[in-house]
Each structure stands twice: as C-alpha cells, then as structure tokens.
Amino acid sequence: xxxxxxxxxxxxxxxxxxxxxxxxxxxxxxxxxxxxxxxxxxxxxxxxxxxxxxxxxxxxxxxxxxxxxxxxxxxxxxxxxxxxxxxxxxxxxxxxxxxxxxxxxxxxxxxxxxxxx
Amino acid sequence: xxxxxxxxxxxxxxxxxxxxxxxxxxxxxxxxxxxxxxxxxxxxxxxxxxxxxxxxxxxxxxxxxxxxxxxxxxxxxxxxxxxxxxxxxxxxxxxxxxxxxxxxxxxxxxxx
Numbered sequence: 658x659x660x661x662x663x664x665x666x667x668x669x670x671x672x673x674x675x676x677x678x679x680x681x682x683x684x685x686x687x688x689x690x691x692x693x694x695x696x697x698x699x700x701x702x703x704x705x706x707x708x709x710x711x712x713x714x715x716x717x718x719x720x721x722x723x724x725x726x727x728x729x730x731x732x733x734x735x736x737x738x739x740x741x742x743x744x745x746x747x748x749x750x751x752x753x754x755x756x757x758x759x760x761x762x763x764x765x766x767x768x769x770x771x772x773x774x
Numbered sequence: 775x776x777x778x779x780x781x782x783x784x785x786x787x788x789x790x791x792x793x794x795x796x797x798x799x800x801x802x803x804x805x806x807x808x809x810x811x812x813x814x815x816x817x818x819x820x821x822x823x824x825x826x827x828x829x830x831x832x833x834x835x836x837x838x839x840x841x842x843x844x845x846x847x848x849x850x851x852x853x854x855x856x857x858x859x860x861x862x863x864x865x866x867x868x869x870x871x872x873x874x875x876x877x878x879x880x881x882x883x884x885x886x
Contacts, residue, residue, distance in 0.1 A: 699877070765816030767814065
C-alpha cells in the first residue's frame with residue numbers, strides 16, 4: 658500500500674515568487690491536512706480538506722491557500738514568498754474525518770522542503 | 775491559543791537507560807497523540823490516548839494521559855539506538871481531529 662506522496666521533495670525559490678506543492682494521499686483516504694514545520698515554531702497546522710472542502714484553517718496569512726481535487730489529491734500554494742516561509746511542508750492523510758472526541762489516525766508524507774532566498 | 779510544552783528539549787543517553795518525556799499544557803485536549811520523526815521523514819504516529827488517566831504500552835514505550843487531559847508523558851525503558859529521533863506530542867480538540875496542536879518536540883539520541 659503506497660504511502661502519502663509529496664512532490665517536489667526539495668525546491669528553492671526567491672522572495673516574491675509563488676510555489677505550488679502537491680500531495681497524493683493514501684488510496685481511499687479522503688481527508689488531507691497540511692502542516693508547516695520550522696525549527697523556531699515547530700509543526701503548525703495550515704488547513705484540512707475533506708471531500709474537496711476546506712474544513713479547518715490555521716492562523717496563516719491569506720498568501721497560503723490550498724485545494725483538494727475529486728480524487729482526494731491536494732495542492733497548497735504560497736504566493737509572494739517571504740524568507741520566513743522557508744520550511745518543511747508536511748501533508749497528512751486520514752481515512753475519515755472524525756467529528757467526535759477521538760483523533761484521526763494521520764499518516765504523514767516525507768514533506769516538501771522549501772528554501773526561500 | 776493552545777500550547778504544548780515538551781521537556782526536556784534534548785536528551786542524550788546511552789543504550790539501556792530509561793527516560794521520560796513530558797508534554798504539558800494549560801488547555802484541555804480531547805485526545806493526545808505521540809509521534810516520532812526521523813531526519814528526512816514525516817512524523818509517524820506511535821499512539822493515541824483519549825481518556826483521562828489512560829495508560830498505553832507499546833513494547834518498551836509507556837504512554838500516559840493526565841487525569842485532567844492537560845498533560846501526557848512518554849516513558850521508554852531500556853532505550854536502544856533505534857529509538858533515536860524527534861518525539862512530538864500533539865493535542866486534538868473535539869470535532870477538529872486533524873487540526874492538531876503539536877508540542878515543541880524532544881530530540882532524543884541514544885548511543886551505544
């Protein structure tokens with residue numbers, strides 16, 4: 658069973674550019690969430706998509722956006738890149754979206770490491 | 775804003791030693807998960823606890839969720855080099871199960 662696939666694994670951009678990152682979830686998983694990981698702030702939640710709808714959003718500026726396609730694949734976009742956007746962007750997929758007190762079983766991809774110069 | 779503080783931040787021990795990592799918050803969480811992350815990879819889920827006072831054991835790892843559901847601990851018995859990695863706790867709120875608040879992380883190194 659293939660895991661969560663993120664592309665590209667590494668990329669370098671310059672300030673002001675934009676970037677699109679892709680995430681292919683585990684087959685059958687309908688929930689995809691995105692996290693940003695930096696040495697200073699750790700792992701921070703960006704947003705979650707379920708059945709092509711954004712269900713939750715973290716505290717990030719509007720430059721960060723995402724979408725999910727009908728096959729559950731997801732993309733996130735960062736526009737007008739800043740130096741502080743340099744980070745490891747992690748995608749996680751889960752089978753369902755829990756609405757109770759339980760927690761989803763998240764499977765993370767290896768991440769896309771973005772460097773902004 | 776919910777925050778999860780982990781201690782210690784760094785831990786370097788020898789093979790065979792025991793250790794405990796703590797995860798504390800002033801907020802109540804409906805669930806608490808522990809992950810381990812190795813260089814170049816994403817975090818891997820180790821355990822989920824949802825009941826206050828719950829204790830779960832996974833081979834040499836023992837996880838506990840505080841009675842008030844504000845804190846958790848991870849105890850490793852007889853650490854091995856394969857336990858080396860970044861340990862992260864993550865709290866979840868009811869109804870937003872993929873929106874996790876991650877802890878600050880504990881980097882563990884186990885040497886021979």
